[in-house]
Amino acid sequence: MILDGKKEQIEAALQRFGQKSKGKEASLFYFTGHGQQWGGKNYLYPVDVVIQPQDKIHQTAIEIGDVLSQMSLSRIKILILDACRTRIAGQSCWNGKPE
Numbered sequence: 001m002i003l004d005g006k007k008e009q010i011e012a013a014l015q016r017f018g019q020k021s022k023g024k025e026a027s028l029f030y031f032t033g034h035g036q037q038w039g040g041k042n043y044l045y046p047v048d049v050v051i052q053p054q055d056k057i058h059q060t061a062i063e064i065g066d067v068l069s070q071m072s073l074s075r076i077k078i079l080i081l082d083a084c085r086t087r088i089a090g091q092s093c094w095n096g097k098p099e
Helices: 007-021 054-059 064-070
Strands: 026-038 041-045 076-084
Touching (some): 007 064, 026 054, 041 064, 064 076
């Protein structure tokens, strides 16, 4: 479990999670926080996110596809997201238009 995780902490935990999920009946991932959709992909913001222009979001956020690929070797995959997709104060990458 990670509480208030930074990007590199979350990425390392996802690697461990993927290893532990191999061959298991089920895997469960739960995230609460902020997220954003851009370019047809969904991203989760770690606590140390640096707001970037949208075309660089992958540099500071965690893509949901990365989470799902770590879950791929378990038979049942449960992904629970409690993430708002609203603007974060001072965020410039939305260009004033929420997706």
